[in-house]
Amino acid sequence: MTDLNTFSAVVAGTGAYLPEKILTNRELEKTLDTSDAWITERTGIRERRIAANEETSSSMAAEAGKQALQAGGVSPEKVDLIIVATSSPDVLFPSTACFVQNKLQAFNSAAYDISAVCSGFIFGLSIAEQYLKTGRYENILLIGSEVNSRIVDWSDRHTCILFGDGAGALLLKRVAQKKKSAAGILSTHIYSDGRLSDLIWVPGGIGKTGINKQDMVDKKYCIKMSGNATFKVAVKRMAEVIQEALEFNDISTDEVGILIPHQANERIIRVVAERLKFPMEKILMNIHKYGNTSAASIPIGIDEAKRNGRIQSGETSVLAAVGAGLTWGAAVIRW
Numbered sequence: 001m002t003d004l005n006t007f008s009a010v011v012a013g014t015g016a017y018l019p020e021k022i023l024t025n026r027e028l029e030k031t032l033d034t035s036d037a038w039i040t041e042r043t044g045i046r047e048r049r050i051a052a053n054e055e056t057s058s059s060m061a062a063e064a065g066k067q068a069l070q071a072g073g074v075s076p077e078k079v080d081l082i083i084v085a086t087s088s089p090d091v092l093f094p095s096t097a098c099f100v101q102n103k104l105q106a107f108n109s110a111a112y113d114i115s116a117v118c119s120g121f122i123f124g125l126s127i128a129e130q131y132l133k134t135g136r137y138e139n140i141l142l143i144g145s146e147v148n149s150r151i152v153d154w155s156d157r158h159t160c161i162l163f164g165d166g167a168g169a170l171l172l173k174r175v176a177q178k179k180k181s182a183a184g185i186l187s188t189h190i191y192s193d194g195r196l197s198d199l200i201w202v203p204g205g206i207g208k209t210g211i212n213k214q215d216m217v218d219k220k221y222c223i224k225m226s227g228n229a230t231f232k233v234a235v236k237r238m239a240e241v242i243q244e245a246l247e248f249n250d251i252s253t254d255e256v257g258i259l260i261p262h263q264a265n266e267r268i269i270r271v272v273a274e275r276l277k278f279p280m281e282k283i284l285m286n287i288h289k290y291g292n293t294s295a296a297s298i299p300i301g302i303d304e305a306k307r308n309g310r311i312q313s314g315e316t317s318v319l320a321a322v323g324a325g326l327t328w329g330a331a332v333i334r335w
C-alpha cells in the first residue's frame with residue numbers, strides 16, 4: 001500500500017465566476033405565485049445569478065479555473081488533471097471538463113466530469129486527494145460549475161426559486177509533507193444512498209426512455225424535488241458527516257476557523273449549526289446572493305472566504321454538502 005503520509009494536497013489557488021445577471025425575488029413575484037417574504041423566510045435566498053445565453057457550465061468553469069491557476073502561479077500546460085463536478089453539463093457527452101481543457105489550453109491534462117450533484121465538489125476533492133497524496137499527479141484543477149437555470153421548471157415555485165448559476169475552482173497541488181500538522185487536505189468523507197434517488201432528480205430518462213416529446217411536455221427534463229423530505233435528510237446527514245470529520249481529525253468546533261457548508265437553504269444550515277453547537281459567526285453564508293449553485297457552491301464559498309480574509313494560514317476549515325443521489329460528504333482542510 002502507498003504511504004499516504006509522504007505528500008500533502010494543498011490548495012494553491014482559488015477562483016470563482018458568477019454571471020452578471022441578477023434575478024431577485026421581487027422579479028420572480030411577477031411570474032410566479034410567490035413572494036419575496038416567503039422565499040426569504042423559508043430559504044434565506046434574496047437573489048440568484050442567471051447565466052447569459054452564451055454562457056455554459058464549461059465557459060464559467062474555465063473562467064473560475066483561469067483565476068485559480070493565476071492565483072497559484074501555475075500555467076495551464078502544467079495541469080495534470082481537470083475534474084469538473086456538474087449536473088448541468090454543456091452536452092450529454094463529451095464531458096464538460098474536456099471543453100474546459102480546450103478553453104484553458106491545458107492539453108497535458110486528463111479531463112473528466114463527476115456526477116454527485118450538490119455533493120460533487122466534495123466527491124471531486126476526495127478523488128483529487130488520492131491522486132495527490134499518492135504522488136500520481138502534481139497539479140489538479142477541481143471545478144464545480146452549474147447552469148441550474150437551464151434545468152429548472154420556471155413555472156414550479158417549489159424548485160425554481162432555490163437555484164442559481166455559477167462556478168468555483170481550486171488548484172490543488174502535491175507538496176512533500178514535512179510534518180504531520182502540515183497544510184493540506186486532512187481528510188475527505190463521502191457517502192451515497194441510492195434508495196433516495198427520487199428525492200431530488202431530473203426524471204426524464206435520456207438513456208431510460210430516449211428523448212421524447214411527452215417528457216418535454218411533462219417537464220421531466222427539469223429538477224423535481226420532495227422539499228420537506230429532502231430538508232430532513234439533509235440536516236441529518238450534514239450534521240452526521242461534519243461530526244465524523246471532526247472526530248476523525250480529533251478537532252473540536254472551537255478549533256475550526258470556518259465551516260463552509262453547501263448553500264441549499266439557510267434554515268438547513270442553522271439547524272445543523274444548532275445540533276453541532278457551531279457558532280453562526282464561524283459559518284460562511286452567501287445563499288442570500290446566489291441561491292443554491294449545486295456543485296459550485298462550496299468552491300464559490302472558499303474563494304469568497306479567502307478574498308475576505310476569513311481564511312488565514314494555519315487555520316482549519318470544514319466543508320460539507322448533501323445532494324441528490326442521495327450523496328453527502330465532508331472535508332477538512334488546513335491552510
Ligand code: COA
Nearest residue numbers: 034035038042118157158161227228230231264265322323
Ligand atoms: N412561494 C410561496 N409559497 C410556496 C412556495 C413559494 N415559492 N413554495 C411552496 N409554497 C407553499 C406550499 O405550496 C405550501 O403551501 P400549502 O401548505 O398551502 O400547500 C407551503 O408553502 C409550505 O410548503 P412546504 O414545501 O412545506 O415549505 P417548506 O417550508 O418545506 O419549504 C423548501 C420548501 C423547498 C424551501 C424546503 O423544503 C427546502 O429547502 N427543502 C430542501 C431543499 C434542498 O435542500 N434541496 C437541495 C438539496 S442539495
